[in-house]
Amino acid sequence: xxxxxxxxxxxxxxxxxxxxxxxxxxxxxxxxxxxxxxxxxxxxxxxxxxxxxxxxxxxxxxxxxxxxxxxxxxxxxxxxxxxxxxxxxxxxxxxxxxxxxxxxxxxxxxxxxxxxx
Amino acid sequence: xxxxxxxxxxxxxxxxxxxxxxxxxxxxxxxxxxxxxxxxxxxxxxxxxxxxxxxxxxxxxxxxxxxxxxxxxxxxxxxxxxxxxxxxxxxxxxxxxxxxxxxxxxxxxxxxxxxxxxxxxxxxxxxxxxxxxxxxxxxxx
Numbered sequence: 001x002x003x004x005x006x007x008x009x010x011x012x013x014x015x016x017x018x019x020x021x022x023x024x025x026x027x028x029x030x031x032x033x034x035x036x037x038x039x040x041x042x043x044x045x046x047x048x049x050x051x052x053x054x055x056x057x058x059x060x061x062x063x064x065x066x067x068x069x070x071x072x073x074x075x076x077x078x079x080x081x082x083x084x085x086x087x088x089x090x091x092x093x094x095x096x097x098x099x100x101x102x103x104x105x106x107x108x109x110x111x112x113x114x115x116x117x
Numbered sequence: 118x119x120x121x122x123x124x125x126x127x128x129x130x131x132x133x134x135x136x137x138x139x140x141x142x143x144x145x146x147x148x149x150x151x152x153x154x155x156x157x158x159x160x161x162x163x164x165x166x167x168x169x170x171x172x173x174x175x176x177x178x179x180x181x182x183x184x185x186x187x188x189x190x191x192x193x194x195x196x197x198x199x200x201x202x203x204x205x206x207x208x209x210x211x212x213x214x215x216x217x218x219x220x221x222x223x224x225x226x227x228x229x230x231x232x233x234x235x236x237x238x239x240x241x242x243x244x245x246x247x248x249x250x251x252x253x254x255x256x257x258x
Contacts, residue, residue, distance in 0.1 A: 032222060033219075033222055033223075033225050034222035034223055035222070035223050035224070035225035035226075035227040035228065035231070036225065036227065038162055038165070038166060038227070038231055039227055039231050039234075051221075051222045053133075053221055053222070054134055054137075055133070055136065055137065055169075055221060055222055055223070056222070058136070058137035058140075058141060058165070059137075059165075059222075061137075061141055061144070061161075062137070062140060062141075062144065062158070062161040062162050062165045063158070063162070064154075064158060079134075
């Protein structure tokens with residue numbers, strides 16, 4: 001699945017990084033707790049979150065996350081958008097709630113990591 | 118890369134907007150040096166968790182990262198207040214972080230366990246009223 005497929009499945013819009021829309025994504029993680037995200041290890045992931053602060057971008061940077069989907073209509077501010085641009089992270093906004101957004105991507109074949117141990 | 122490279126950063130208490138700048142800088146440097154991506158990510162996660170902990174819990178401090186051909190050593194030294202029960206702090210899910218920190222996405226009690234999981238060595242030395250020094254190592258070979 002590509003970032004464009006994620007965007008289409010969620011009816012989302014690009015905030016930045018549209019030029020990277022053909023990047024492949026292999027897994028996804030949905031959480032408002034960045035502590036949980038940092039315990040999740042998977043290459044080329046998508047992060048779905050309702051949290052909207054600069055630490056979301058930094059967490060994505062540490063985890064090599066290629067795309068962040070802000071759910072529940074959350075909108076990142078200019079500082080966050082600039083940070084994402086500098087790090088080649090695609091930002092998407094979706095009006096879906098977390099459960100529905102995760103479900104739509106799961107239905108399209110995207111999976112999470114293995115169970116936490 | 119035969120010599121040691123030393124990177125130093127100051128970490129301010131409660132400056133949540135800048136939290137993670139040091140970890141991001143270290144990550145970019147390691148990538149430029151051509152270090153294995155898996156090692157880079159483990160260092161970045163361990164250091165970021167530690168840096169966040171310093172911002173949330175400490176009175177400020179400093180981070181030193183020593184990069185050698187065989188290992189990456191991270192020394193996070195703060196100026197207090199110190200950890201009362203280190204063993205308890207290591208338990209997954211235990212946290213003394215206030216509610217406002219949870220609303221920022223942290224404080225789930227996963228920081229220290231995650232640092233342990235991603236580093237090859239973790240040592241915590243703490244004295245209440247004095248400060249805490251966390252030393253982590255990730256081996257390259």
